[in-house]
Amino acid sequence: MTDNLTQISFTINGKKSVKWVKSSLMLIDFIRDELKLKGTKPGCLEGECGACTVLVNGDAINSCLYPAVKTDGKDVVTIEGLSVPGQPIHPVQQTMLDHGAVQCGFCSCGIALSIKSYGDRCKKEGIKPSRQDVKKSLEGHLCRCTGYIKIIDAAVDYIEKVSV
Numbered sequence: 221m222t223d224n225l226t227q228i229s230f231t232i233n234g235k236k237s238v239k240w241v242k243s244s245l246m247l248i249d250f251i252r253d254e255l256k257l258k259g260t261k262p263g264c265l266e267g268e269c270g271a272c273t274v275l276v277n278g279d280a281i282n283s284c285l286y287p288a289v290k291t292d293g294k295d296v297v298t299i300e301g302l303s304v305p306g307q308p309i310h311p312v313q314q315t316m317l318d319h320g321a322v323q324c325g326f327c328s329c330g331i332a333l334s335i336k337s338y339g340d341r342c343k344k345e346g347i348k349p350s351r352q353d354v355k356k357s358l359e360g361h362l363c364r365c366t367g368y369i370k371i372i373d374a375a376v377d378y379i380e381k382v383s384v
């Protein structure tokens with residue numbers, strides 16, 4: 221079976237890029253191996269753990285299940301692109317630290333991106349989510365360390381701040 225190369229044009233963390241990719245190449249491998257952005261973590265590689273989460277056009281997706289070729293014409297943000305100019309880390313990351321929502325950190329990059337995406341959506345659509353809504357928005361993420369309460373506390377706090 222042939223696996224032809226396709227040219228894609230996309231934005232990665234604010235920078236335009238053009239690359240040739242195989243149709244079988246998953247976005248996580250493209251990001252980590254070709255773009256050398258190692259903050260996107262490989263966990264289950266089956267769409268179950270959320271460690272590989274990145275933003276595509278603002279939506280949090282599992283990059284282990286997302287063909288790299290589908291990013292053509294799209295805007296991709298990884299954890300390396302999340303920080304705000306002039307600040308070492310993004311407010312969502314600071315809020316996670318403030319709540320003790322980071323331990324080993326393996327799940328944290330994906331969770332930070334999901335919280336950011338959900339916060340942006342709440343702001344755009346004027347949604348005031350309940351704690352249960354916030355918890356549901358993070359259902360696709362597994363964390364072996366925190367017990368989730370601190371992560372949900374951080375997400376609720378961040379989303380309350382950004383969605384006013």
Ligand code: FES
Pocket residue numbers: 261262263264265266267268269270271272273282283284285
């Ligand atoms: S590595 Fe992608 S969901 Fe687990």
Ligand code: FES
Pocket residue numbers: 321322323324325326327328362363364365366
């Ligand atoms: S902080 Fe260790 S897996 Fe979540």
